[in-house]
Amino acid sequence: MLYIDLNGFKQVNGGMGHQAGDELLRLVAKRLKTSTRFSDVVGRLGGDEFVIGASDLTDIKGGAALVHKVLYNFGDPFTINGREIYCLQSIGVAHFSADGNTADLLIRNADMAMYAAKQNKTRPVVVFESHMLSVAAERLDIENDLRRVLARQEFILHYQPKVDSTTHEILGAEALIRWQHPEKGFVPPGSFISLAEECGLIMQIGEWTLREACAQFVKWRANNIPIKSVSVNLSPTQFLDRGLVDVVQRILTETKIDPKCLELELTEGAMSVDIERAITTLGNLRALGVKLSIDDVGTGYSSLAYLKRLPIDVVKIDRSFVKDLGNSPADSQIVGAIITLADRLGFNVVAEGVENDEQADILKASQCELLQGYLFSRPVDPTNLHPSSRLNA
Ligand code: C2E
Ligand code: MG
Numbered sequence: 001m002l003y004i005d006l007n008g009f010k011q012v013n014g015g016m017g018h019q020a021g022d023e024l025l026r027l028v029a030k031r032l033k034t035s036t037r038f039s040d041v042v043g044r045l046g047g048d049e050f051v052i053g054a055s056d057l058t059d060i061k062g063g064a065a066l067v068h069k070v071l072y073n074f075g076d077p078f079t080i081n082g083r084e085i086y087c088l089q090s091i092g093v094a095h096f097s098a099d100g101n102t103a104d105l106l107i108r109n110a111d112m113a114m115y116a117a118k119q120n121k122t123r124p125v126v127v128f129e130s131h132m133l134s135v136a137a138e139r140l141d142i143e144n145d146l147r148r149v150l151a152r153q154e155f156i157l158h159y160q161p162k163v164d165s166t167t168h169e170i171l172g173a174e175a176l177i178r179w180q181h182p183e184k185g186f187v188p189p190g191s192f193i194s195l196a197e198e199c200g201l202i203m204q205i206g207e208w209t210l211r212e213a214c215a216q217f218v219k220w221r222a223n224n225i226p227i228k229s230v231s232v233n234l235s236p237t238q239f240l241d242r243g244l245v246d247v248v249q250r251i252l253t254e255t256k257i258d259p260k261c262l263e264l265e266l267t268e269g270a271m272s273v274d275i276e277r278a279i280t281t282l283g284n285l286r287a288l289g290v291k292l293s294i295d296d297v298g299t300g301y302s303s304l305a306y307l308k309r310l311p312i313d314v315v316k317i318d319r320s321f322v323k324d325l326g327n328s329p330a331d332s333q334i335v336g337a338i339i340t341l342a343d344r345l346g347f348n349v350v351a352e353g354v355e356n357d358e359q360a361d362i363l364k365a366s367q368c369e370l371l372q373g374y375l376f377s378r379p380v381d382p383t384n385l386h387p388s389s390r391l392n393a
């Protein structure tokens with residue numbers, strides 16, 4: 001049993017309209033059918049979720065061949081309204097009878113494996129394992145609690161300084177959301193942001209975060225804290241929501257923050273589904289006067305040449321590259337190349353995840369202007385935003 005989820009569907013539906021979404025579903029269904037035999041069952045369970053039941057396969061090898069065929073057939077883009085749409089997918093696999101001996105059980109377990117595939121962008125296909133059941137129970141718990149968290153005011157924002165690589169002066173700070181759960185304690189954003197996207201709560205949470213961070217910045221300024229900008233992360237779903245520009249506009253007006261002091265951090269993934277639309281949205285946001293930054297650069301599918309097409313101001317080098325600076329000559333070269341190219345293309349560069357002096361020194365020598373990481377400060381509550389000992393040194 002294969003459980004298939006389209007990773008770009010919501011973006012197409014939200015961004016290009018429901019008719020385009022319907023068309024995409026039809027094209028996907030066709031491709032799935034061409035990937036299967038007559039004896040296989042291909043079905044759509046709802047939304048962007050499809051299943052393939054291949055009852056004639058006799059061994060695991062046959063299942064693997066089917067998965068490869070499906071992936072291969074999805075390698076080419078879909079053309080919708082004249083635009084090329086890449087619809088990457090996550091696939092969960094459950095085997096009869098090891099993973100279930102009824103259709104219901106197989107579908108449920110393949111769904112769980114699909115969810116694991118979705119969490120992990122480098123593994124589009126995951127085979128069911130029994131420990132996934134407890135993970136799913138935990139997920140349901142968190143989802144129920146998320147629905148109440150805004151009313152109960154359990155979210156807070158912490159801020160992590162971005163410092164000048166030469167003077168170590170704090171130039172900006174990134175707002176990072178924290179959930180203090182009454183029973184579970186601290187729940188990291190990595191484990192609830194994607195859930196919030198799935199259950200439709202991300203716009204509400206995102207709006208809260210944006211308002212809170214802007215209000216905090218205005219307070220810092222009123223208290224003469226010499227900080228130049230605050231940045232806020234936007235999830236892909238937020239970026240693709242049609243209401244986003246209005247929300248940002250409203251919060252700028254409400255909080256009276258100077259728009260050029262607000263930086264929005266977006267991920268490459270949000271841009272790659274439909275670049276033309278991404279360019280339009282970025283342009284509309286920029287017209288409000290805010291700065292735009294691409295987070296986690298280097299981890300997605302895009303190249304810097306592709307980033308050049310986007311009206312953005314800043315790129316953030318992902319901490320996975322910074323991590324091995326000093327130990328891995330290849331990583332040092334990649335980082336050096338990203339910085340040089342970004343600079344030529346007119347972007348400012350921030351390196352994140354800087355943990356030791358060696359990394360900071362290499363980055364500085366490579367002309368990286370801004371550094372962020374535990375070496376300078378962990379994310380802290382807004383009253384503690386001051387230089388660490390390293391900064392005073
Ligand atoms: P990000 O935007 O790339 O944020 C950087 C993450 O790296 C943060 O994790 C931060 O605490 C961590 N970090 C900073 N310096 C270091 C370091 O020196 N070493 C290491 N190992 N890690 C460091 P955090 O707070 O757990 O956030 C994880 C991700 O969750 C963020 O990645 C961001 O994508 C998302 N996120 C956080 N807050 C929000 C939010 O308010 N809205 C949205 N949409 N996403 C958020
Ligand atoms: Mg970020």
Ligand code: MG
Nearest residue numbers: 295296316352
């Ligand atoms: Mg990042």
